[in-house]
Amino acid sequence: MKRQAFALPFILCLIASTVIPMMMVAYYGFTDRSGSFTMANILSVFQPVHLKALGLALGLSLISTVVCLLLAFPLALILRDSHLGRRGFIVFIFILPMWMNFMLRTMAWQVILERDGIVDSLLNFIHLPHAQIINTPAAIVLGMVYDFLPFMVLPIYNSLMKIDDSLIEAARDLGASSRKVISSVLLPLSVPGIASGITMVFIPSLTTFVISNILGGGKIYLIGNIIEQEFTTSANWNLGSGISLVMMLFILGSMAVLQRLDKSGEAELL
């Protein structure tokens, strides 16, 4: 009896930090300003502006997740293969940028991509035409990939490191080529890592408003920007909450899909 009581402050915090706030969002999402029930906030997702923002957010975050996966898997493979002494150092230099303040890293890309910025000047120097990258969806994808790539690399690297070397040797002894080893041993066994990497890139990309604001020049709206504006400049908390609830459906949906993927990965392991 006495020891359970230690958890009391924690449970109170959990109620104050998660249970009540989630109920508040649901309450605001389903009511109007006067407090009476309405579906209007939820249904406002179908307004063209909101629908476009949601579609763009889904599209850009899908692209950046795929790009992260394509970059991260070979990288994690190379890291796994590198020699033990060197490995610690290489892993270290790959996670170092991740610890740098997220806002500063995003700001750095603005500096690089800006008109008359570094990329632009370089292109100019070799007499190529101006490339307008800043304030385009491509700049936003670049920012997403840069900011969230480590979240894809680390889980995949961890699950690759768990694979026993003898499995790979066995595959080789049975005549598998290096490509075959990757496709039928390393890839299937790293599915749990890939699944958690995908969640850790997809969800922050889908819901970001910072990257789109800084690298999109405040003109490209993702669903996160719509929500942020409703809570700051427009001050329509009901509408913002309603759209947040819809966005959470997409988060839950993507997690359900990935959990299934993860499960089947474990099943293959048995």
Place this chain on the structure above:
Amino acid sequence: MKKALKNIYLIIILLFLYMPILTLVVLSFNQSKSMFKWTGLSLRWYRELFSNGEILRAVWNTFSIAFCAAVAATLIGTLGAIGLQAMKKRPRNLILSVNQIPLLNADIVIGISLMLTFIAAGLYLSWGTVLLAHIFFCLPYVLLSVMPRLRQSTASTYEAALDLGASSFQAFLTVVLPEIWPGIISGFLLSFTMSVDDFVVTHFTRGAGINTISTLIYSQVRVGIRPVLFALSTLIFLVVLLALLVSNRMQRKEETA
């Protein structure tokens, strides 16, 4: 041939990761006010940084909030883990699954939901609400780093200490605490770094006059970046580099010891 390809791939990714940071470092030593005309080496922006009250206050807010949030979250989370361990399976699993929600939720939803709750509770958005919000979002991580240690620690040694006449507090201090200590430390460090890095939750729960490093940069990026921020970035990068080097060395020592 294959080896060369691998190395080229590593170098390209490294360039991609470090180019933005190096750009900021180089530009921070540029004398010119205009960002892209190199007019010579200068420490001008560093001097300006240390005389800029707004930036120094933001740095102080960032680290004071991170320290207080990490201490509070570690304390509450560790006690919570100990209490949960003593609970029956069903309530424990219920609490653990509620604990998963903030881990998987989007930052923006955590931010707005806390903002709505604080305002409904009549709290004035300020340094205090940011601290509270940071404690809240750090707690689940502390629980997750302490719980596994607690599960591994053997109940029998704790009971043996009790049988040998230790009070339950003494037994906790001398038997359980040393076993779960690494989990507590990693929970603290995780909380501290997450708090320092946070922008989104702070953005929604801060009052008008309070800035952290992240919110200050965000407000300046939109009106035009000044090179003082490059000097700040360079210093932050150096601090991060040193902290990681020290922690790596300590880890290695622990492993060899």
